[in-house]
Amino acid sequence: KVIRKLDGRRELEQQLATVLAISRVTVVPGDCEQDDAVMRDIGHAAAQMLQGYIVPPCTVAVTGGSTMATLAEMMPRVISTQQVEVLPARGGLGERVELLANTIASQLADKLGGTYRMFHVPESLSKATVERLSKEPVIQEMAERIRRADIVVHGIGDALTMALRRQLDDDTVAILQSSGAVAEAFGYYFDAQGAIVYTMNTVGMRLEDLAEIDAVIAVAGGRAKGAAIRAASRAYQIDALVTDEGAARAILEFA
Numbered sequence: 001k002v003i004r005k006l007d008g009r010r011e012l013e014q015q016l017a018t019v020l021a022i023s024r025v026t027v028v029p030g031d032c033e034q035d036d037a038v039m040r041d042i043g044h045a046a047a048q049m050l051q052g053y054i055v056p057p058c059t060v061a062v063t064g065g066s067t068m069a070t071l072a073e074m075m076p077r078v079i080s081t082q083q084v085e086v087l088p089a090r091g092g093l094g095e096r097v098e099l100l101a102n103t104i105a106s107q108l109a110d111k112l113g114g115t116y117r118m119f120h121v122p123e124s125l126s127k128a129t130v131e132r133l134s135k136e137p138v139i140q141e142m143a144e145r146i147r148r149a150d151i152v153v154h155g156i157g158d159a160l161t162m163a164l165r166r167q168l169d170d171d172t173v174a175i176l177q178s179s180g181a182v183a184e185a186f187g188y189y190f191d192a193q194g195a196i197v198y199t200m201n202t203v204g205m206r207l208e209d210l211a212e213i214d215a216v217i218a219v220a221g222g223r224a225k226g227a228a229i230r231a232a233s234r235a236y237q238i239d240a241l242v243t244d245e246g247a248a249r250a251i252l253e254f255a
């Protein structure tokens with residue numbers, strides 16, 4: 001294994017914590033865009049960060065994406081069972097099965113010796129259908145459970161990258177571009193100031209619920225995500241961030 005070194009790591013973490021107003025920051029050496037091993041280091045550091053917040057009985061809500069999938073993969077297996085329930089933070093957001101929040105919730109629960117629940121809400125429903133669906137007792141019960149989570153662990157993406165990955169239609173992509181969208185998290189798209197410029201139609205965790213959650217952990221790395229992480233930190237309160245040197249340096253360059 002190659003040991004990557006990062007001189008002045010504590011200072012870098014401290015500077016980021018100040019600039020982003022996030023109390024706990026972990027920066028791993030390198031850039032995950034350049035090197036898959038760095039992504040695994042992020043996953044490992046994020047798994048440790050999450051473990052530090054878990055005090056059973058508790059509920060953890062997770063989002064999807066490759067970073068969160070790596071976190072689940074890198075989480076060490078707990079041998080005994082513990083009262084930890086893992087839930088997807090939102091309904092369908094247009095990801096491949098292996099990157100779905102449902103999939104990640106089940107894998108993480110398995111590692112943690114806990115339980116999980118799935119939330120099957122199809123993506124790309126009309127606003128009216130989502131509104132009707134959210135009134136269904138089973139959906140409502142699940143959405144409330146999610147909103148009462150003790151811990152939320154989530155990924156942050158670059159707005160355009162996510163719009164293309166989700167195959168949003170041309171009109172929506174044009175709206176995102178003209179409104180200066182730079183970040184995406186939880187199905188919300190934000191501009192550089194952290195203002196919401198577009199919201200995907202789905203059910204589950206809402207942005208305003210995050211203020212009530214004890215621990216909101218963000219996990220995102222790579223130079224190209226620097227602007228997105230910064231925008232997200234302005235959009236809602238993040239309590240802990242796990243990132244890499246690539247993103248950290250990009251954030252501080254614009255600070």
Ligand code: F6P
Binds near residue numbers: 064066095
């Ligand atoms: O689609 C789920 C999600 O968590 C998004 O909210 C986020 O932008 C994205 O995945 C991050 O994906 P990745 O870790 O693959 O960059």
